[in-house]
Structures are given as C-alpha cells and as structure tokens.
Amino acid sequence: MAMGMGGWSETMDATEETQKICDQVKDQVEKQTGENYGVYTAVKYRNLHLIGGEHYLIKVHVGGEDYAHLMVVQVTGTQFPTPPSLRGVEQHKTKEAPSYLSPTDHTTCFNKYTSSDSYSRRLTPLLTSTDLVTMANKPGGWSDTMDTTEEIQWICDQAKDQVEAFTGENYVVFTAIKYRSQVVAGENFLLKVDVGEDYHHLNVHRVYSCDGHRIVLRGVEQHRTKDYPLVPFTN
CATH class of the missing domain: 3.10.450 (Nuclear Transport Factor 2; Chain: A,)
Structure with missing residues (x-):
C-alpha cells in the first residue's frame, strides 16, 4: 500500500472491508447528522496504521450529488471486540472535493469543523481533487461532546x-x-x-x-x- 505524508495511505477505491466499516458506524453518522440515509456507499478511503488501531478517512455517497466525509477509528490489539468509532463527519461534500493535510497535523485525529470555522490553519495541498478532505481542527484539539x-x-x-x-x-x-x-x-x-x-x-x-x-x-x-x-x- 502506497503511503502518503505522515503515514497516511494514498486515496484508494473503497473495498468490501471499507464498506463494512462504514456500515458499522452508520447509526453513529445518522445520529450526529440527524439524517436517515437510503443511499450510503463508500467510494474512496485513506487509512493510517498506528500501534493499537487504524484511522480511516472515508468518502461516502449519500444520494444524488451529495457526499459525506467520515473520520473513523478502529481499535485493535485487544481481546475485547471493539467496533469502529466515529470521530467526525463533514456533510455536503462533492464527488471532486479537494483534500488538504497540514504537515503539522498528519498524526492528529481530525475533528469535524465547518467552512465558517475561524481557526487559522496552515493548510498545504497534498492530494488531487478526487481525494478526501480531512476533518482537521487545531492539532491536539478536543472533540465535541x-x-x-x-x-x-x-x-x-x-x-x-x-x-x-x-x-x-x-x-x-x-x-x-x-x-x-x-x-x-x-x-x-x-x-x-x-x-x-x-x-x-x-x-x-x-x-x-x-x-x-x-x-x-x-x-x-x-x-x-x-x-x-x-x-x-x-x-
């Protein structure tokens, strides 16, 4: 698997495994967004392997011309079968939405933000227009409750x-x-x-x-x- 900056893989086509991860967090996504998705299909993803778990950025088709970007963590290396956990959602993205990742943020968990977020980020384009948009908040920041x-x-x-x-x-x-x-x-x-x-x-x-x-x-x-x-x- 080709790896991008900071250990993140390149953007790849979704697999059956990626779709399974998406399906496992669907209830969490619907609860966070207040939506009920008839269409919910993973189309692209990136992952980052860390000791004890995997982080995923997943582009999901949710109907028509609408796409959502998910940040999901899968814990491994434990006897307890922990399911994937949703860490953030970006709604209303396009199929061709560009992707960015700051060199200082590449090992940080990405929390959701909106286009009106006033936090000043040092964003460096790393990927093509078909890649995912990361859900970057300030490095080390706490998620929402x-x-x-x-x-x-x-x-x-x-x-x-x-x-x-x-x-x-x-x-x-x-x-x-x-x-x-x-x-x-x-x-x-x-x-x-x-x-x-x-x-x-x-x-x-x-x-x-x-x-x-x-x-x-x-x-x-x-x-x-x-x-x-x-x-x-x-x-």
Whole structure:
C-alpha cells in the first residue's frame, strides 16, 4: 500500500472491508447528522496504521450529488471486540472535493469543523481533487461532546477499579453517557459517568504499546450534574 505524508495511505477505491466499516458506524453518522440515509456507499478511503488501531478517512455517497466525509477509528490489539468509532463527519461534500493535510497535523485525529470555522490553519495541498478532505481542527484539539459508544463504555469499565481506589467508593451503577476525545501519543478521554443519582467526570488516557493498549486514570471530578459540561482537567 502506497503511503502518503505522515503515514497516511494514498486515496484508494473503497473495498468490501471499507464498506463494512462504514456500515458499522452508520447509526453513529445518522445520529450526529440527524439524517436517515437510503443511499450510503463508500467510494474512496485513506487509512493510517498506528500501534493499537487504524484511522480511516472515508468518502461516502449519500444520494444524488451529495457526499459525506467520515473520520473513523478502529481499535485493535485487544481481546475485547471493539467496533469502529466515529470521530467526525463533514456533510455536503462533492464527488471532486479537494483534500488538504497540514504537515503539522498528519498524526492528529481530525475533528469535524465547518467552512465558517475561524481557526487559522496552515493548510498545504497534498492530494488531487478526487481525494478526501480531512476533518482537521487545531492539532491536539478536543472533540465535541458526543454520546457514548460501546467502545467508550468498555474504556469506562477498564478504569472503574482505578476510580474506586481514587474515590474510596464501590459503584453498582457505572455507565458512561457522554465523552470527548483527543489524540496525542495515544488518546485522551473525558468521560461523564452516571454512578447512581450522581455523576463523575473522568480524565482517562489510553496508552498504545506493542502489546496492545492499556487504560490509565488521570483524574476524577466527583458530584457533577447531568448537564455539567465536560471540561479538560487534571488532579
């Protein structure tokens, strides 16, 4: 597989595997966009292999002349069968939408942005007009707050013993309901967790290694409300 700058592959025609990944995140895409897609066909993709997982940028035909660009992460190297997780969506792209990738952003997870985003990016054209557009936000930026997924609940479960040791509590209810993510050397997560008539915020780091990955608790904020915003913190 030919690799582009920063380890990303060149843009290639979608495969059955790519379509399967798309199908697995369709519910997440529809929930984020508020759409129900009758047509939902992967046509192009790029991928980036990292220890512990794969990142995908996928161009999806969603009907007529309309295309969506997806950022998807597939975790590997674990006994738990984690499904692909949606990291961002760009709607209403054309079939020929150009693709850009900043040299400083090539190993960063790409969060969604809109054409009105005022963040000043140093964008360098790298690909042809038939390639994908990356969903680049500022390097190291946190994602928007999103509803939980099976993968996020698994991460929450892995951190439970560490949280109980930190707080001195034993939780019967321990359910992730919201999260934010940030890709660095590994991944950071802010999790809002229902612990039974109360909510905690967790700061969790996923460390990738040659043996797979492990979950490390970095901090806990106790006694938050259901609507209290997820804001980066350490303690």
